[in-house]
Amino acid sequence: MSKSALGLGTNNLEAFWMPFSANRQFKQNPRLLVSAKDMHFKSADGREILDGTAGLWCCNAGHSRPKIVEAVQKQVAELDYAPAFQMGHPKVFELAARLAAMLPSPIDHVFFTNSGSESVDTALKIALAYHRAKGNGTKTKLIGRERGYHGVGFGGISVGGISGNRKTFGNALGGVDHIRHTHDLARNAFTRGEPEYGVEFADDLEKVIALHDASNIAAVIVEPVAGSTGVLIPPKGYLQRLREICTKNDILLIFDEVITGFGRLGTPFAVDYFGVVPDLITTAKGITSGVIPMGAVFASKQIYDAFMTGPENMIELFHGYTYSGHPIACAAALATLDTYEEEGLLTRAAELSDYWADALHALKGLPHVIDIRNLGLIGAIELEPIPGAPTKRAFQAFLDAYEKGVLIRTTGDIIALSPPLIITKGQIEHLFDTLADVLKNLA
Ligand SMILES: Cc1ncc(COP(=O)(O)O)c(C=O)c1O
Numbered sequence: 001m002s003k004s005a006l007g008l009g010t011n012n013l014e015a016f017w018m019p020f021s022a023n024r025q026f027k028q029n030p031r032l033l034v035s036a037k038d039m040h041f042k043s044a045d046g047r048e049i050l051d052g053t054a055g056l057w058c059c060n061a062g063h064s065r066p067k068i069v070e071a072v073q074k075q076v077a078e079l080d081y082a083p084a085f086q087m088g089h090p091k092v093f094e095l096a097a098r099l100a101a102m103l104p105s106p107i108d109h110v111f112f113t114n115s116g117s118e119s120v121d122t123a124l125k126i127a128l129a130y131h132r133a134k135g136n137g138t139k140t141k142l143i144g145r146e147r148g149y150h151g152v153g154f155g156g157i158s159v160g161g162i163s164g165n166r167k168t169f170g171n172a173l174g175g176v177d178h179i180r181h182t183h184d185l186a187r188n189a190f191t192r193g194e195p196e197y198g199v200e201f202a203d204d205l206e207k208v209i210a211l212h213d214a215s216n217i218a219a220v221i222v223e224p225v226a227g228s229t230g231v232l233i234p235p236k237g238y239l240q241r242l243r244e245i246c247t248k249n250d251i252l253l254i255f256d257e258v259i260t261g262f263g264r265l266g267t268p269f270a271v272d273y274f275g276v277v278p279d280l281i282t283t284a285k286g287i288t289s290g291v292i293p294m295g296a297v298f299a300s301k302q303i304y305d306a307f308m309t310g311p312e313n314m315i316e317l318f319h320g321y322t323y324s325g326h327p328i329a330c331a332a333a334l335a336t337l338d339t340y341e342e343e344g345l346l347t348r349a350a351e352l353s354d355y356w357a358d359a360l361h362a363l364k365g366l367p368h369v370i371d372i373r374n375l376g377l378i379g380a381i382e383l384e385p386i387p388g389a390p391t392k393r394a395f396q397a398f399l400d401a402y403e404k405g406v407l408i409r410t411t412g413d414i415i416a417l418s419p420p421l422i423i424t425k426g427q428i429e430h431l432f433d434t435l436a437d438v439l440k441n442l443a
Pocket of ligand 1: 118150227258
């Protein structure tokens with residue numbers, strides 16, 4: 001659709017420098033969304049677009065849900081802002097207590113941020129300060145994983161393992177090392193659920209410890225299910241083994257649950273799904289169902305208590321954001337938790353996951369499909385790249401799907417799917433019928 005038909009002057013698209021987007025390509029042929037309700041967006045050209053990605057893995061309760069909308073409207077008129085430092089407001093305490101009650105022991109404290117990237121940098125800083133508070137000040141190295149995505153702060157890109165996010169930004173943080181990713185197409189292609197092979201990838205951590213010594217390592221951060229790199233499901237037993245190695249070596253384990261948190265796997269958090277409890281959990285996105293920016297770091301009692309020493313008039317952690325626990329975000333989060341609870345959304349993915357997996361894996365055998373993987377309400381279809389033109393084939397699938405009224409997401413040559421948790425079986429069918437159509441016609 002032309003820019004003038006969209007009511008935009010020729011140059012009106014120019015000023016906005018779009019994040020993680022091909023600006024010039026987009027501005028030639030923009031894809032604008034103008035409203036959203038439940039499972040659908042409406043595009044500027046008046047089409048209903050089925051949301052196969054919960055926005056960016058965030059709108060877990062669907063769009064414009066009445067309780068959340070109302071809570072935000074009410075809050076902005078009542079208390080628009082309260083200073084976050086040395087002051088408080090009731091909803092931030094209520095929300096923290098409610099979240100803490102959802103988490104497995106001993107995770108029982110909540111530090112609020114405004115995004116996943118901030119949650120990650122906050123967790124890394126807490127890990128460093130924790131060891132120092134315990135008298136282990138040499139424990140400063142941070143260990144991430146290849147293909148990990150932990151947002152775009154300097155901490156996040158340093159422990160992250162996606163080269164495109166790192167290569168043009170200088171040295172980033174020093175003292176960081178990585179373990180290998182777990183993607184093993186040769187052994188695990190077309191696995192339903194957790195792959196059988198690859199628990200030994202966790203032993204990379206032993207190698208890194210042998211190299212640097214545990215006395216120098218503060219924390220390991222991984223996504224329980226790596227999302228942005230194209231959905232890598234952990235091999236059976238892998239996360240348990242990481243936990244064992246961390247415990248043995250007094251290394252904090254951080255799970256980045258920015259996408260797996262709030263029901264994506266059919267349990268409130270991935271920690272519940274895998275039965276592995278880390279020391280710190282980073283979240284964002286689904287905490288407000290994407291309505292208002294918010295993030296949170298969940299910390300164990302042991303970590304919080306390590307800071308609660310010294311004179312009581314002293315600030316214990318020199319860290320925080322102007323908008324940590326913003327009243328409107330808190331109101332949105334409380335109403336989101338209500339919506340999740342009332343509609344059983346935090347466990348709904350478990351009810352739908354078999355149906356979802358059947359529909360997804362039925363795409364096996366279509367042109368260019370070299371792997372399909374799933375867990376909870378996450379799905380991925382990996383395509384054979386066009387020789388010499390990586391990413392092009394999957395991006396064409398994204399454009400074609402959008403034309404056909406379905407929003408998918410691609411990363412590299414992988415199609416990633418993560419619909420709102422309110423999706424119906426009929427909508428799942430429509431999503432995969434459309435995708436099958438797209439894949440059959442892809443060059
Ligand atoms: C695992 C993970 N961590 C961190 C982030 C960064 O979150 P944000 O974009 O809110 O900064 C993301 C975003 O997709 C993510 O998937």
